[in-house]
Amino acid sequence: MTDGTKAALTGAGIQVDEALERLMGSEALLERLLGKFLEDRNLAELTVALAEDRREDAFRAAHTLKGVCGNLSMTRLEALVSQMVELLRGEGELAAAQALLPEVTEACREVREAISGALS
Template sequence: MTLQELYTEIGGDYNEVRGRLPSDKFIQKFVLKFLDDKSYDLLISSLEQGNSEEAFRAAHTIKGMCQNLGFNTLLASSAELTEALRSGLTPEAGPLCERVKEDYGRTVTAIRSFQEGMST
């Protein structure tokens, strides 16, 4: 899988990111670093604990990373969740979190597939 194919698979905007970042190697470096970020785990645990402030912060961080990396599908769902959490835990947070989980899972799976293809 190429970097461009990865972006297509996750609903990202490769061309926009390529226009902002200097090279595919640079983009690849930060795409792979996305796997190491703990914001998603913090989001889930914070929601389970009812900690809306931490959940908001984690969702906001995910949104920012997705904006920088051009992960548009996950960006859209995390942005909606961020706004829902801005005023605390709201009834909308549950369904929005489910959408983030789906989008995050799809994104991580695709990145791991891309990563495995690099080593072959």
Template sequence: MDNFKEIFATYGVDYDATLRRFAGNMALYLRVLGMLPNDKSLEKLGAAIDSGDLDNAFEAAHTLKGVAGNLGLTPLCEAVHTIVEPLRAREKRSDYVELYTAVQAEYQKAEAFVETLKSIHQI
């Protein structure tokens, strides 16, 4: 499991805190983590931002933040946090596309984290 700890640390996941959320059950964590690519929140967020729908953008961002937080994907959670708070307040801003682009970039890193784990453990 030391290899797992190194992979988690490289991405920015607190291994111990994350595994505590899953009652120390790595198999459960890996199974749930493997579902991340099926979550459509990122796509919904992008579509809502493109259409200027702040209500649906907030809902999608809030969901994605919760998913990332529960999975211990701290870098992704932090990236989403930067967009979810102004959306919560329904702030009219001109930088939502840039904030979304930063979330997309971090999401890609999270996907790479998942793929790395898949390469050493079947999830």
């Protein structure tokens, strides 16, 4: 992985060195997992569940997305999704979680763009 690639990913909130440490230094595995993230449907499921006021489904999708972000050291996106998970936990604050969705969506778009550029 080039320094430019690392810089682009880091700029989007992905802590590349931390992710590599978690993956025993395997750049190939990190690149494969980042590619899989581009196919991840949890944000889409979260968006639909929030639009349809399905708090439990939204919680599940957000919790799964949070785990993926954590494993890939996507710190900015993980922090935003973590806020959403806490808002949806238990009986949850659905309206507050819905209000946070645009910020989560934008952070996810930035991460996806950086990954697409890095893997092309």
